[in-house]
Amino acid sequence: MKLEALTTQLAVVLLTSMVLVLTLAVANGVLRWDLFSLEIERIGTVVMAASWFVIIASVIVNIMLNIGRIADHFDERH
């Protein structure tokens, strides 16, 4: 599998998961739920932060892999 396809798929899957997890987190806060213990919430926060880093890294890798195409596109327009 090409690196570009891998990072794109990874980012899409992680972003979709993040949408669901963040929805739960917002509901947990707004509705005053107590879904998980403090320890589980701390671990979840670390996992979420790591996921965001991977998403950001994937996007940067994709931009770097396609920087030539982006430059060509700008050249064509000007």
Add this chain to the structure above:
Amino acid sequence: MMKDIKISIWPFVGLIIITGALIFGANTWNRARQLTKLDQLRAHSEAILAKHVSDFKEGNEKIVLENLNNDEGGVRQVYLLRSLDNGEMILFEFGYQDKRNLDKFQTEIIKNLIRTDTTTSIDGSKLTKVLSENDLYSFVPIANEKKFVGWLVVGMDKQRGF
């Protein structure tokens, strides 16, 4: 020139359905979790109550323990421990409260206890002034959770002391 981009609506419908199911499942999970905590709190409360009853028995031969609310499985439980020898009374109230309103709630519940003019006992008699402003009371947190606190109010005759 912009190209026509066709986007299917079904992935969005799927996401909305999944989100709804997730919220519903989380709500069910949350309720089950709170009920488990409530059971633990009740067991804890009953252990505290049993100890008070045991202590009370030492100075009084005939005692009566009444559950003043019939709310089985309810969040608040009120017990009155009475001595038939000299009429001494101790009132216990257990509950489970959101931490955000705890200070206000603490004041309110003590006010309500003091305001109680008459309480119907299980045997039908009226108990006048379970607690008055001159009585002692104590508000004790007995279970400290992330968002909730379990509490116990003990009120008793001032002459007897704690």
